[in-house]
Amino acid sequence: MGNQGLTDLPMKxxxxxxxxxxxxxxxELIAKRRSVRRYKDKELSESVISRLLWAAQGVSSKEGLRTAPSAGALYPLEIHVVAGEDGKLEPGIYRYISEGHTLVREIAGDMRERLSKAALSQPMIRSAPVSFVISAVYPRITGKYGSRGLRYAxxxxGHTAQNICLLGVELGIGTCTVGAFEDEEVRKVLKxxxxxDPLYILPLGYI
Ligand SMILES: Cc1cc2nc3c(=O)[nH]c(=O)nc-3n(C[C@H](O)[C@H](O)[C@H](O)COP(=O)(O)O)c2cc1C
Incomplete structure (x- = not known):
């Protein structure tokens, strides 16, 4: 009744x-965020890597809920840290374990060159001291949500990457969200x- 006379004509x-x-x-952080593809020749401290990982997928509640939202709190994502030589971490590829806020090295050696090649030779992945790779274990979420779980992952x-981007701005660290890569090649590098499945690569370095 109350809507009589109203029309759906566009109104600006x-x-x-x-x-x-x-x-x-x-x-301010949102306004300043830009994709950054050149970095200073300066390593990232363990403390900075810790803060960025916490922003990505860290635990932020007593119940084990994390910094990024997750459909049904099923947490299908994994974060891998690809650390180059000359950094605070031994060179290699580490898996981030949210519970306990721990890194586990799974592969030894500086794998940045190989990761860059797997990503159409994008140079910032070779030059960044550290890259995060976000991957998804789909069965964790498709079990409940079926194929819709893929889009949830x-x-x-996206939520996870944005948290990294915005904390990066705060810490003076630039990143670029890289989606162009050969899935199978990245899969091989990270074993x-x-x-x-790999979804995103975020090279990280001081601006
Ligand atoms: C899903 C996705 C994939 C992207 N892949 C790449 C990439 O492979 N290489 C790259 O240099 N930038 C990549 N970008 C960054 C975009 O080029 C960048 O966000 C866009 O140019 C806008 O610039 P801004 O991020 O500075 O606002 C990607 C961005 C998104 C959201």
Missing amino acids: VKLPEPEAADRSHIE YMEA LPANE
Whole structure:
């Protein structure tokens, strides 16, 4: 009744400009985030790597819930840290274990060159001191949600990557969210099991 006379004709609403002066800190970080593909020749400390991993998939509640949202709290994502030589970490590829906030080295040696080649030779993956690779173990989420679980995993990778990007801005660390790579080649470099697929590579380095 109350809607009588209203039409669905398009109506434009000019929004108030987001005032730079009123910006909160999080808005500053959002405004400053850009894809960065060149980095200083400076290693990342273990503490910085720890903070970035926590932002990505760290535990942030007593119940074990994490910093990035997850459909049904099923957490299909894994984070791998590809550490080059001359860094604080021994060179190699590490898996991040959210529970216990731990890294487990699974592969020894500087694998940045091979990872870069697997990603169409994108140079920032070779030059960044560290890259994070976000992968998904789909069965963890498709068991409950069927094929819709695949899209949930992609969405979660986006949440996770954005957390890394924004904390990176805060810490003076640049990254670029890289999606262009040969899945099978990345899988080989990381020696991923058959049920785990790479989704994103984030090279990380000081700006
Ligand atoms: C899903 C996805 C995949 C991307 N893959 C690549 C990539 O392989 N290489 C690259 O240099 N940038 C990649 N980018 C970064 C975009 O080029 C970048 O976000 C875009 O140019 C906008 O610039 P901005 O991030 O600075 O706002 C990707 C971004 C997204 C969201």
